[in-house]
Amino acid sequence: MLPAQVSEADAAEHAPHLYPVIISSPDSDPQTLSGVEMDWNPPNSLSCRTCHRVTAAEPTPPWSEDLRNFHMELTILHGDLTCGSCHDGDDHAELTMANGEEIGFEDSMRQCAQCHPHEMQSFEIGAHGGMRGHWDLTRGPRERDHCVDCHDAHAPAYPTQMPLFPVRDRFLDEAGADE
Amino acid sequence: MSDLTRRLLLKAIGGALGLAAVAKALAPLRADGEETTVEGFLRKSYRDLSPEEIQSLIVHLEEMTRRVHGVDVTIRDAPPIPGVEFGFALNLSVCTGCRACVAACHRENNHDRPSAESYIRVLEMTQGSLDLAHSTTTYDHPVPAPGKFYMPVQCMQCRNPPCVRACPVGATWQQADGITVTDYNWCIGCRYCEVACPYHARRFNWTTPEIPAAEINPDQALLANTLRPRGVDEKCHFCLHRVRDGRLPACLEACPTGARVFGDLRDPNSEICRVLAERRTFALREEAGTAPRFFYFFED
Numbered sequence: 001m002l003p004a005q006v007s008e009a010d011a012a013e014h015a016p017h018l019y020p021v022i023i024s025s026p027d028s029d030p031q032t033l034s035g036v037e038m039d040w041n042p043p044n045s046l047s048c049r050t051c052h053r054v055t056a057a058e059p060t061p062p063w064s065e066d067l068r069n070f071h072m073e074l075t076i077l078h079g080d081l082t083c084g085s086c087h088d089g090d091d092h093a094e095l096t097m098a099n100g101e102e103i104g105f106e107d108s109m110r111q112c113a114q115c116h117p118h119e120m121q122s123f124e125i126g127a128h129g130g131m132r133g134h135w136d137l138t139r140g141p142r143e144r145d146h147c148v149d150c151h152d153a154h155a156p157a158y159p160t161q162m163p164l165f166p167v168r169d170r171f172l173d174e175a176g177a178d179e
Numbered sequence: 180m181s182d183l184t185r186r187l188l189l190k191a192i193g194g195a196l197g198l199a200a201v202a203k204a205l206a207p208l209r210a211d212g213e214e215t216t217v218e219g220f221l222r223k224s225y226r227d228l229s230p231e232e233i234q235s236l237i238v239h240l241e242e243m244t245r246r247v248h249g250v251d252v253t254i255r256d257a258p259p260i261p262g263v264e265f266g267f268a269l270n271l272s273v274c275t276g277c278r279a280c281v282a283a284c285h286r287e288n289n290h291d292r293p294s295a296e297s298y299i300r301v302l303e304m305t306q307g308s309l310d311l312a313h314s315t316t317t318y319d320h321p322v323p324a325p326g327k328f329y330m331p332v333q334c335m336q337c338r339n340p341p342c343v344r345a346c347p348v349g350a351t352w353q354q355a356d357g358i359t360v361t362d363y364n365w366c367i368g369c370r371y372c373e374v375a376c377p378y379h380a381r382r383f384n385w386t387t388p389e390i391p392a393a394e395i396n397p398d399q400a401l402l403a404n405t406l407r408p409r410g411v412d413e414k415c416h417f418c419l420h421r422v423r424d425g426r427l428p429a430c431l432e433a434c435p436t437g438a439r440v441f442g443d444l445r446d447p448n449s450e451i452c453r454v455l456a457e458r459r460t461f462a463l464r465e466e467a468g469t470a471p472r473f474f475y476f477f478e479d
Contacts, residue, residue, distance in 0.1 A: 122273075125454050125458075128437055139426075163276060163322055164277055165279075167317050
Protein backbone atom coordinates (compact mmCIF):
# COMPACT_ATOMS: atom_id res chain seq x y z
CA MET A 1 0.00 0.00 0.00
CA LEU A 2 1.27 3.46 -0.86
CA PRO A 3 1.12 6.13 1.86
CA ALA A 4 -1.89 8.44 1.57
CA GLN A 5 0.18 11.43 0.48
CA VAL A 6 2.44 10.62 -2.46
CA SER A 7 4.01 12.88 -5.02
CA GLU A 8 3.57 11.95 -8.68
CA ALA A 9 7.24 11.09 -8.93
CA ASP A 10 6.89 8.74 -5.98
CA ALA A 11 3.88 7.07 -7.51
CA ALA A 12 5.70 6.61 -10.83
CA GLU A 13 8.55 5.01 -8.93
CA HIS A 14 6.18 2.61 -7.22
CA ALA A 15 4.29 1.78 -10.40
CA PRO A 16 5.57 -1.51 -11.80
CA HIS A 17 7.80 -1.27 -14.85
CA LEU A 18 5.79 -2.28 -17.89
CA TYR A 19 7.25 -3.87 -20.99
CA PRO A 20 5.94 -2.51 -24.31
CA VAL A 21 3.30 -3.82 -26.70
CA ILE A 22 5.08 -3.78 -30.06
CA ILE A 23 2.83 -3.62 -33.14
CA SER A 24 4.65 -4.84 -36.22
CA SER A 25 5.35 -1.88 -38.47
CA PRO A 26 4.62 -1.92 -42.21
CA ASP A 27 7.38 -0.79 -44.56
CA SER A 28 7.49 3.02 -44.68
CA ASP A 29 8.91 2.86 -48.21
CA PRO A 30 7.07 0.07 -50.02
CA GLN A 31 8.72 -0.96 -53.25
CA THR A 32 7.03 -2.01 -56.37
CA LEU A 33 8.32 -4.66 -58.69
CA SER A 34 8.65 -3.20 -62.16
CA GLY A 35 8.23 -6.50 -63.91
CA VAL A 36 11.08 -5.28 -66.09
CA GLU A 37 14.69 -6.40 -65.87
CA MET A 38 16.89 -3.38 -65.37
CA ASP A 39 20.64 -3.30 -65.17
CA TRP A 40 20.84 -0.71 -62.41
CA ASN A 41 20.44 -1.09 -58.68
CA PRO A 42 18.16 -2.20 -57.13
CA PRO A 43 17.06 -4.35 -59.99
CA ASN A 44 13.37 -4.76 -60.38
CA SER A 45 12.42 -3.04 -57.13
CA LEU A 46 11.49 0.65 -57.13
CA SER A 47 10.26 3.27 -54.69
CA CYS A 48 7.07 5.10 -55.52
CA ARG A 49 8.87 8.43 -55.96
CA THR A 50 11.20 6.98 -58.59
CA CYS A 51 8.33 7.44 -61.02
CA HIS A 52 5.70 9.42 -59.22
CA ARG A 53 7.48 12.74 -58.67
CA VAL A 54 6.33 14.99 -55.90
CA THR A 55 5.03 17.41 -58.48
CA ALA A 56 2.09 15.98 -60.35
CA ALA A 57 3.15 17.84 -63.55
CA GLU A 58 6.27 15.70 -63.90
CA PRO A 59 6.37 14.00 -67.32
CA THR A 60 5.54 10.35 -67.32
CA PRO A 61 8.73 8.28 -67.53
CA PRO A 62 9.37 6.44 -70.78
CA TRP A 63 8.91 2.99 -69.31
CA SER A 64 5.44 3.89 -68.07
CA GLU A 65 3.63 1.45 -70.35
CA ASP A 66 5.12 -1.54 -68.57
CA LEU A 67 4.34 -0.09 -65.21
CA ARG A 68 0.88 0.86 -66.13
CA ASN A 69 0.47 -2.78 -66.99
CA PHE A 70 1.99 -3.79 -63.69
CA HIS A 71 -0.17 -1.52 -61.56
CA MET A 72 -3.18 -2.69 -63.46
CA GLU A 73 -2.38 -6.16 -62.27
CA LEU A 74 -3.05 -5.04 -58.73
CA THR A 75 -6.34 -6.57 -57.71
CA ILE A 76 -8.48 -3.98 -56.03
CA LEU A 77 -11.31 -5.79 -54.30
CA HIS A 78 -11.99 -3.36 -51.52
CA GLY A 79 -15.56 -2.11 -51.46
CA ASP A 80 -15.86 0.47 -54.25
CA LEU A 81 -12.65 2.28 -53.32
CA THR A 82 -10.39 3.83 -55.93
CA CYS A 83 -6.63 4.41 -55.68
CA GLY A 84 -7.24 8.00 -54.61
CA SER A 85 -9.34 6.94 -51.59
CA CYS A 86 -6.09 5.91 -49.94
CA HIS A 87 -3.06 7.08 -51.93
CA ASP A 88 -2.15 10.72 -51.90
CA GLY A 89 -2.61 12.21 -55.37
CA ASP A 90 0.33 14.62 -55.10
CA ASP A 91 2.87 12.36 -53.43
CA HIS A 92 2.43 8.68 -54.17
CA ALA A 93 4.82 7.82 -51.36
CA GLU A 94 2.18 8.93 -48.84
CA LEU A 95 -1.30 7.82 -47.92
CA THR A 96 -4.11 10.28 -47.40
CA MET A 97 -6.65 10.60 -44.61
CA ALA A 98 -10.24 11.67 -45.28
CA ASN A 99 -9.40 15.25 -44.19
CA GLY A 100 -6.46 15.40 -46.63
CA GLU A 101 -3.78 14.83 -44.00
CA GLU A 102 -0.81 12.96 -45.48
CA ILE A 103 0.47 9.99 -43.51
CA GLY A 104 3.31 7.56 -44.11
CA PHE A 105 2.72 3.93 -45.11
CA GLU A 106 3.93 2.91 -41.65
CA ASP A 107 0.83 4.64 -40.20
CA SER A 108 -1.67 2.89 -42.46
CA MET A 109 -3.56 1.55 -39.44
CA ARG A 110 -4.90 5.06 -38.85
CA GLN A 111 -6.37 4.92 -42.32
CA CYS A 112 -7.97 1.50 -41.83
CA ALA A 113 -9.35 2.73 -38.50
CA GLN A 114 -11.02 5.68 -40.17
CA CYS A 115 -13.29 3.42 -42.22
CA HIS A 116 -13.36 0.41 -39.85
CA PRO A 117 -13.74 1.90 -36.37
CA HIS A 118 -15.38 -1.19 -34.88
CA GLU A 119 -12.58 -3.55 -35.97
CA MET A 120 -10.08 -0.98 -34.71
CA GLN A 121 -11.76 -0.96 -31.30
CA SER A 122 -11.72 -4.78 -31.27
CA PHE A 123 -8.03 -4.63 -32.08
CA GLU A 124 -7.48 -2.29 -29.13
CA ILE A 125 -9.15 -4.64 -26.67
CA GLY A 126 -7.18 -7.60 -28.03
CA ALA A 127 -10.15 -9.28 -29.70
CA HIS A 128 -9.02 -8.96 -33.33
CA GLY A 129 -5.49 -9.50 -34.61
CA GLY A 130 -2.91 -11.97 -33.36
CA MET A 131 -0.40 -11.55 -30.56
CA ARG A 132 2.54 -13.33 -28.98
CA GLY A 133 4.53 -12.92 -25.79
CA HIS A 134 3.20 -11.93 -22.39
CA TRP A 135 -0.29 -11.30 -21.03
CA ASP A 136 1.49 -9.80 -18.00
CA LEU A 137 3.47 -6.78 -19.16
CA THR A 138 5.27 -6.54 -15.82
CA ARG A 139 7.05 -9.76 -16.86
CA GLY A 140 7.71 -9.30 -20.55
CA PRO A 141 6.69 -7.62 -23.82
CA ARG A 142 3.92 -8.50 -26.26
CA GLU A 143 4.07 -8.45 -30.05
CA ARG A 144 1.04 -7.70 -32.16
CA ASP A 145 0.22 -8.10 -35.84
CA HIS A 146 -0.69 -5.12 -37.97
CA CYS A 147 -3.89 -5.03 -40.06
CA VAL A 148 -1.88 -5.38 -43.27
CA ASP A 149 -0.10 -8.50 -41.94
CA CYS A 150 -3.43 -10.30 -42.32
CA HIS A 151 -5.33 -8.17 -44.83
CA ASP A 152 -3.93 -7.12 -48.21
CA ALA A 153 -4.77 -3.42 -48.36
CA HIS A 154 -6.04 -3.86 -51.91
CA ALA A 155 -7.95 -7.12 -51.53
CA PRO A 156 -8.50 -7.37 -47.79
CA ALA A 157 -10.79 -10.40 -47.57
CA TYR A 158 -9.11 -12.91 -45.28
CA PRO A 159 -8.17 -15.93 -47.39
CA THR A 160 -9.79 -19.30 -46.90
CA GLN A 161 -7.50 -22.21 -46.11
CA MET A 162 -7.59 -25.92 -45.45
CA PRO A 163 -7.87 -26.78 -41.75
CA LEU A 164 -4.47 -27.63 -40.35
CA PHE A 165 -4.80 -30.61 -38.16
CA PRO A 166 -6.17 -34.04 -38.90
CA VAL A 167 -9.01 -34.65 -36.48
CA ARG A 168 -9.62 -38.07 -35.08
CA ASP A 169 -12.17 -37.47 -32.46
CA ARG A 170 -12.57 -40.40 -30.15
CA PHE A 171 -15.65 -39.08 -28.45
CA LEU A 172 -17.50 -38.17 -31.59
CA ASP A 173 -16.27 -41.23 -33.44
CA GLU A 174 -17.82 -43.36 -30.74
CA ALA A 175 -20.98 -41.41 -30.17
CA GLY A 176 -21.56 -40.20 -33.69
CA ALA A 177 -21.66 -36.57 -34.64
CA ASP A 178 -25.19 -36.21 -33.24
CA GLU A 179 -24.59 -36.72 -29.56
CA MET B 180 -4.28 -38.24 1.90
CA SER B 181 -1.99 -41.25 2.11
CA ASP B 182 -2.23 -44.10 -0.33
CA LEU B 183 -3.80 -46.27 2.31
CA THR B 184 -6.51 -43.73 3.18
CA ARG B 185 -7.24 -43.31 -0.48
CA ARG B 186 -7.72 -47.02 -0.93
CA LEU B 187 -9.81 -47.23 2.23
CA LEU B 188 -11.92 -44.31 1.11
CA LEU B 189 -12.52 -45.96 -2.19
CA LYS B 190 -13.48 -49.11 -0.42
CA ALA B 191 -15.87 -47.29 1.90
CA ILE B 192 -17.55 -45.49 -0.95
CA GLY B 193 -17.67 -48.75 -2.84
CA GLY B 194 -19.33 -50.50 0.06
CA ALA B 195 -22.09 -47.97 0.05
CA LEU B 196 -22.49 -47.37 -3.65
CA GLY B 197 -20.70 -50.13 -5.45
CA LEU B 198 -18.40 -47.54 -6.96
CA ALA B 199 -15.12 -49.26 -6.30
CA ALA B 200 -15.97 -52.13 -8.57
CA VAL B 201 -17.11 -49.75 -11.26
CA ALA B 202 -13.99 -47.67 -10.84
CA LYS B 203 -11.84 -50.73 -11.04
CA ALA B 204 -13.63 -51.97 -14.11
CA LEU B 205 -13.28 -48.61 -15.73
CA ALA B 206 -9.65 -48.34 -14.78
CA PRO B 207 -8.00 -51.43 -16.19
CA LEU B 208 -5.33 -49.41 -17.89
CA ARG B 209 -3.64 -47.73 -14.97
CA ALA B 210 -0.07 -48.87 -15.33
CA ASP B 211 1.04 -50.49 -12.12
CA GLY B 212 4.67 -50.32 -12.99
CA GLU B 213 7.33 -47.89 -12.01
CA GLU B 214 4.95 -45.27 -10.77
CA THR B 215 3.95 -47.28 -7.72
CA THR B 216 7.30 -47.65 -6.07
CA VAL B 217 7.79 -47.42 -2.36
CA GLU B 218 9.06 -43.85 -2.56
CA GLY B 219 6.96 -41.63 -0.33
CA PHE B 220 6.31 -38.77 -2.74
CA LEU B 221 4.71 -41.15 -5.19
CA ARG B 222 2.24 -42.49 -2.66
CA LYS B 223 0.93 -39.05 -1.79
CA SER B 224 -1.31 -36.62 -3.56
CA TYR B 225 0.48 -33.50 -4.87
CA ARG B 226 -1.44 -31.50 -2.30
CA ASP B 227 0.14 -33.40 0.59
CA LEU B 228 3.71 -33.09 -0.62
CA SER B 229 6.26 -31.02 1.29
CA PRO B 230 8.47 -28.68 -0.76
CA GLU B 231 11.28 -31.28 -0.47
CA GLU B 232 9.02 -34.04 -1.71
CA ILE B 233 7.95 -31.87 -4.66
CA GLN B 234 11.62 -31.50 -5.56
CA SER B 235 12.09 -35.28 -5.31
CA LEU B 236 9.07 -35.82 -7.54
CA ILE B 237 10.50 -33.40 -10.12
CA VAL B 238 13.87 -35.16 -10.08
CA HIS B 239 12.10 -38.52 -10.42
CA LEU B 240 9.98 -37.37 -13.37
CA GLU B 241 12.96 -35.76 -15.11
CA GLU B 242 14.93 -38.98 -14.67
CA MET B 243 12.05 -41.10 -15.97
CA THR B 244 11.82 -38.91 -19.06
CA ARG B 245 15.55 -39.23 -19.63
CA ARG B 246 15.50 -42.98 -19.13
CA VAL B 247 12.36 -43.81 -21.10
CA HIS B 248 12.58 -41.20 -23.87
CA GLY B 249 16.22 -40.16 -23.81
CA VAL B 250 15.18 -36.52 -23.52
CA ASP B 251 16.31 -33.83 -21.06
CA VAL B 252 13.35 -31.82 -19.86
CA THR B 253 13.04 -29.08 -17.23
CA ILE B 254 10.09 -29.53 -14.91
CA ARG B 255 9.02 -26.73 -12.59
CA ASP B 256 6.49 -26.48 -9.84
CA ALA B 257 4.34 -23.56 -11.01
CA PRO B 258 1.97 -22.44 -8.25
CA PRO B 259 -0.71 -19.78 -8.93
CA ILE B 260 0.33 -16.11 -8.97
CA PRO B 261 -1.30 -14.50 -5.89
CA GLY B 262 -4.18 -12.13 -6.71
CA VAL B 263 -4.58 -13.31 -10.30
CA GLU B 264 -7.65 -15.06 -11.74
CA PHE B 265 -7.47 -16.18 -15.35
CA GLY B 266 -10.18 -15.79 -17.97
CA PHE B 267 -10.44 -16.52 -21.68
CA ALA B 268 -12.68 -15.13 -24.40
CA LEU B 269 -13.09 -16.03 -28.06
CA ASN B 270 -14.32 -13.82 -30.91
CA LEU B 271 -16.52 -16.09 -33.01
CA SER B 272 -16.73 -13.46 -35.76
CA VAL B 273 -13.00 -13.71 -36.35
CA CYS B 274 -12.23 -17.41 -35.82
CA THR B 275 -11.98 -19.16 -39.20
CA GLY B 276 -11.88 -22.76 -37.91
CA CYS B 277 -8.33 -23.37 -39.17
CA ARG B 278 -7.44 -25.55 -36.14
CA ALA B 279 -4.02 -23.94 -35.65
CA CYS B 280 -4.92 -23.84 -31.93
CA VAL B 281 -5.66 -27.57 -31.91
CA ALA B 282 -2.26 -28.30 -33.44
CA ALA B 283 -0.43 -25.91 -31.09
CA CYS B 284 -2.02 -27.51 -28.02
CA HIS B 285 -1.11 -30.95 -29.33
CA ARG B 286 2.58 -29.99 -29.52
CA GLU B 287 2.79 -27.76 -26.46
CA ASN B 288 1.18 -30.24 -24.11
CA ASN B 289 2.97 -33.38 -25.27
CA HIS B 290 -0.11 -35.19 -26.49
CA ASP B 291 -0.18 -38.67 -27.93
CA ARG B 292 0.75 -38.49 -31.62
CA PRO B 293 -1.11 -41.54 -33.06
CA SER B 294 -4.49 -40.43 -31.70
CA ALA B 295 -3.81 -36.76 -32.64
CA GLU B 296 -4.97 -35.79 -29.14
CA SER B 297 -5.51 -32.16 -28.16
CA TYR B 298 -7.36 -30.35 -25.38
CA ILE B 299 -9.21 -28.30 -28.02
CA ARG B 300 -12.01 -29.32 -30.38
CA VAL B 301 -13.30 -26.94 -33.02
CA LEU B 302 -17.00 -27.29 -33.79
CA GLU B 303 -18.25 -26.26 -37.20
CA MET B 304 -21.65 -24.70 -36.60
CA THR B 305 -24.40 -23.27 -38.78
CA GLN B 306 -24.70 -19.50 -38.67
CA GLY B 307 -27.60 -18.26 -36.59
CA SER B 308 -27.71 -21.36 -34.39
CA LEU B 309 -25.95 -22.43 -31.22
CA ASP B 310 -27.10 -26.02 -31.48
CA LEU B 311 -24.05 -28.01 -30.42
CA ALA B 312 -25.77 -31.31 -31.24
CA HIS B 313 -25.71 -30.51 -34.94
CA SER B 314 -22.10 -29.46 -35.09
CA THR B 315 -19.21 -31.40 -36.50
CA THR B 316 -15.52 -31.51 -35.57
CA THR B 317 -14.26 -33.57 -38.47
CA TYR B 318 -14.84 -31.03 -41.27
CA ASP B 319 -12.23 -31.24 -43.99
CA HIS B 320 -12.78 -28.51 -46.59
CA PRO B 321 -11.57 -24.93 -47.03
CA VAL B 322 -12.49 -22.70 -44.08
CA PRO B 323 -14.31 -20.56 -43.30
CA ALA B 324 -17.05 -22.29 -45.32
CA PRO B 325 -20.04 -20.19 -46.42
CA GLY B 326 -22.84 -20.13 -43.85
CA LYS B 327 -20.68 -21.64 -41.10
CA PHE B 328 -18.96 -20.38 -38.01
CA TYR B 329 -16.41 -22.11 -35.83
CA MET B 330 -16.40 -22.64 -32.10
CA PRO B 331 -13.26 -23.93 -30.40
CA VAL B 332 -14.16 -25.74 -27.18
CA GLN B 333 -11.77 -26.60 -24.38
CA CYS B 334 -11.87 -26.69 -20.57
CA MET B 335 -13.94 -23.76 -19.31
CA GLN B 336 -12.09 -23.59 -15.96
CA CYS B 337 -15.51 -23.51 -14.27
CA ARG B 338 -16.02 -21.67 -10.99
CA ASN B 339 -18.22 -24.59 -10.08
CA PRO B 340 -16.48 -27.54 -11.74
CA PRO B 341 -18.50 -30.79 -11.95
CA CYS B 342 -15.36 -32.80 -12.72
CA VAL B 343 -13.89 -31.83 -9.34
CA ARG B 344 -17.04 -32.96 -7.52
CA ALA B 345 -17.10 -36.21 -9.48
CA CYS B 346 -13.54 -37.25 -8.67
CA PRO B 347 -13.67 -39.89 -5.91
CA VAL B 348 -10.03 -39.41 -4.89
CA GLY B 349 -9.48 -35.65 -5.11
CA ALA B 350 -7.06 -35.96 -8.01
CA THR B 351 -8.52 -32.92 -9.77
CA TRP B 352 -9.17 -29.61 -8.02
CA GLN B 353 -9.45 -25.89 -8.56
CA GLN B 354 -6.48 -23.68 -7.65
CA ALA B 355 -6.53 -20.07 -6.48
CA ASP B 356 -6.16 -18.56 -9.97
CA GLY B 357 -9.19 -20.54 -11.15
CA ILE B 358 -7.31 -23.23 -13.06
CA THR B 359 -8.55 -26.74 -12.35
CA VAL B 360 -5.55 -29.05 -12.35
CA THR B 361 -5.10 -32.81 -12.44
CA ASP B 362 -2.61 -34.81 -10.38
CA TYR B 363 -1.49 -37.43 -12.91
CA ASN B 364 0.17 -39.49 -10.19
CA TRP B 365 -2.98 -39.60 -8.09
CA CYS B 366 -5.65 -40.10 -10.76
CA ILE B 367 -7.04 -43.64 -10.74
CA GLY B 368 -8.46 -43.39 -14.25
CA CYS B 369 -12.12 -44.01 -13.32
CA ARG B 370 -13.24 -41.35 -15.84
CA TYR B 371 -16.06 -40.02 -13.65
CA CYS B 372 -14.72 -36.52 -14.36
CA GLU B 373 -15.07 -37.13 -18.06
CA VAL B 374 -18.70 -38.18 -17.70
CA ALA B 375 -19.43 -35.21 -15.43
CA CYS B 376 -18.04 -32.55 -17.78
CA PRO B 377 -20.78 -30.99 -19.92
CA TYR B 378 -18.15 -29.72 -22.39
CA HIS B 379 -16.43 -33.05 -23.11
CA ALA B 380 -13.27 -31.23 -22.15
CA ARG B 381 -11.55 -34.11 -20.39
CA ARG B 382 -9.31 -36.62 -22.17
CA PHE B 383 -8.36 -40.13 -21.18
CA ASN B 384 -4.99 -41.68 -21.97
CA TRP B 385 -6.01 -45.06 -23.38
CA THR B 386 -2.42 -45.88 -24.19
CA THR B 387 0.93 -44.61 -23.02
CA PRO B 388 1.29 -41.41 -25.04
CA GLU B 389 3.72 -41.88 -27.93
CA ILE B 390 5.79 -38.88 -28.94
CA PRO B 391 9.01 -38.90 -30.98
CA ALA B 392 11.84 -37.75 -28.69
CA ALA B 393 12.65 -34.77 -30.90
CA GLU B 394 9.09 -33.48 -30.56
CA ILE B 395 8.81 -33.56 -26.77
CA ASN B 396 8.30 -30.06 -25.40
CA PRO B 397 10.94 -29.77 -22.67
CA ASP B 398 9.31 -26.68 -21.09
CA GLN B 399 7.22 -28.50 -18.49
CA ALA B 400 5.50 -27.99 -15.16
CA LEU B 401 3.88 -30.30 -12.65
CA LEU B 402 0.08 -30.61 -13.04
CA ALA B 403 0.53 -29.39 -16.61
CA ASN B 404 2.34 -30.94 -19.56
CA THR B 405 4.69 -33.52 -18.06
CA LEU B 406 4.53 -36.85 -19.90
CA ARG B 407 1.43 -38.62 -18.64
CA PRO B 408 1.20 -42.31 -17.91
CA ARG B 409 -1.40 -44.52 -19.52
CA GLY B 410 -4.77 -44.68 -17.78
CA VAL B 411 -5.03 -41.16 -16.39
CA ASP B 412 -7.41 -38.36 -17.24
CA GLU B 413 -6.40 -34.84 -18.19
CA LYS B 414 -7.63 -31.61 -19.74
CA CYS B 415 -6.68 -28.06 -20.69
CA HIS B 416 -4.96 -26.20 -17.87
CA PHE B 417 -4.74 -22.83 -19.70
CA CYS B 418 -1.06 -23.75 -20.30
CA LEU B 419 -0.35 -23.09 -16.62
CA HIS B 420 3.37 -23.69 -17.20
CA ARG B 421 3.31 -20.61 -19.45
CA VAL B 422 0.62 -18.34 -18.01
CA ARG B 423 1.93 -18.54 -14.42
CA ASP B 424 5.15 -17.24 -15.93
CA GLY B 425 3.31 -14.25 -17.44
CA ARG B 426 3.27 -15.74 -20.95
CA LEU B 427 0.27 -16.21 -23.23
CA PRO B 428 -1.23 -19.69 -23.74
CA ALA B 429 0.09 -21.66 -26.74
CA CYS B 430 -3.31 -21.82 -28.49
CA LEU B 431 -3.64 -18.04 -28.37
CA GLU B 432 -0.15 -17.41 -29.75
CA ALA B 433 -0.76 -19.87 -32.56
CA CYS B 434 -4.08 -18.30 -33.59
CA PRO B 435 -3.48 -16.64 -36.98
CA THR B 436 -6.64 -14.54 -36.68
CA GLY B 437 -6.32 -13.15 -33.18
CA ALA B 438 -9.72 -14.44 -32.12
CA ARG B 439 -8.50 -15.40 -28.63
CA VAL B 440 -8.32 -13.08 -25.62
CA PHE B 441 -6.61 -14.07 -22.38
CA GLY B 442 -5.82 -12.29 -19.15
CA ASP B 443 -6.44 -11.46 -15.53
CA LEU B 444 -10.12 -11.16 -14.55
CA ARG B 445 -9.13 -9.16 -11.45
CA ASP B 446 -7.33 -6.44 -13.41
CA PRO B 447 -10.06 -4.10 -14.70
CA ASN B 448 -7.73 -2.72 -17.39
CA SER B 449 -6.87 -6.13 -18.83
CA GLU B 450 -8.02 -6.99 -22.34
CA ILE B 451 -10.18 -9.83 -21.02
CA CYS B 452 -12.02 -7.44 -18.66
CA ARG B 453 -12.51 -4.90 -21.44
CA VAL B 454 -13.97 -7.60 -23.69
CA LEU B 455 -16.34 -8.72 -20.93
CA ALA B 456 -17.39 -5.09 -20.34
CA GLU B 457 -17.64 -3.98 -23.98
CA ARG B 458 -18.91 -7.06 -25.81
CA ARG B 459 -22.02 -9.17 -25.30
CA THR B 460 -20.28 -12.30 -24.13
CA PHE B 461 -21.91 -15.60 -23.22
CA ALA B 462 -20.75 -18.87 -21.75
CA LEU B 463 -21.49 -22.30 -23.10
CA ARG B 464 -24.26 -24.29 -21.41
CA GLU B 465 -24.72 -21.62 -18.76
CA GLU B 466 -27.83 -23.47 -17.59
CA ALA B 467 -25.59 -26.24 -16.25
CA GLY B 468 -24.58 -23.89 -13.42
CA THR B 469 -20.88 -24.48 -14.04
CA ALA B 470 -20.04 -20.76 -14.19
CA PRO B 471 -17.28 -20.94 -16.82
CA ARG B 472 -14.29 -18.60 -17.00
CA PHE B 473 -14.29 -19.07 -20.79
CA PHE B 474 -16.52 -16.74 -22.81
CA TYR B 475 -17.62 -16.37 -26.42
CA PHE B 476 -18.90 -13.40 -28.37
CA PHE B 477 -19.89 -12.27 -31.86
CA GLU B 478 -19.18 -8.81 -33.24
CA ASP B 479 -22.48 -7.15 -34.00
